[in-house]
Amino acid sequence: MSVLPEFEYKRPGTANELFDLLLSHETGAQILAGGTDLIPRVKLGLKKPDIVIDIKDIEGLNYVKDDGEKVRIGALTTIYNIKNNIMIKEKHPALHEATALTANENIRQRGTVGGNILQDTRCLYYNKPETWRLSFKPCLKNRGDICNAVKGGKKCFSIYRGDLAPALISLSASICLVGKDGEKEIPLENIFTGDGMSPFSLKKTDFIKEVIIPSQKMIGGYEKLRMRKSVDYPVVNVALSMDTKGRGRLVSGSVGPRPIVYEFLSSDELRKIPERAYNEAFPVNNMILSPLYRKRMVRVLSERLIRRVFLDNF
16 A cells, blocks of 8 residues: 555644543554654555544653753654754763664654654564565464464564664663553563564553653663665664663664663673573564574674774773
């Protein structure tokens, strides 16, 4: 499908109006922020919303603030603005590098941090036009009962391929969720279910208000393997953030339905993580590159990132 189907379109001006719309359309509503993930999916027939709720008019969701203890990034802040924020570049290099490698400049100016975090899982057998998908049996994400990527598979093996989430998780980021029951703050990694069918634990009436990062300056970086250097989703990605005492997190992504977190308390522990990440990565045949190659690249990118970060900072 190359054109948008018919759906109701609403543009609330306040959070209360948004809640009212979400409560009255709990099963058929889709939230539109930058639209760089949602609109292509709707055109492909992967999403068939009854109503699209555009939240760009809601004030107070576009900012980067540092209060000395926490850095707060509003959910509607564009990837472009995060990339060009000097404070982010100086304090959180993993996030800065992740934004610089996300898609291309046009998409970065449109895409938002909230939308990038909540992009749906992807699969070579699913993210295709409807006529192409009809050549296979309907998969679990397409109202079927099998996974086409794994012969006989009875669970969905689609992959979460976001750029920003691994970098934010390496920084121990949390998110502020707003719902009909009020606000709550939870660690970012806790929103991932590990289920490709339903990758997030958010309720239908929840939306991300802001991302919250400890203000402490960190050392780190981000590495990404992608098919097209100028613009593409990661095939494998790795983020690293640590303090000056060698404590922190390495996070690998794009090998399963959720990012994988490795915490370490010293540089010696960190150096052991690439081999561990390689052993624990079990990609399946649902990308253009082979599972074995992607598994090996988890170790390669981890080792490359660690070596680069140590050369630059020690």
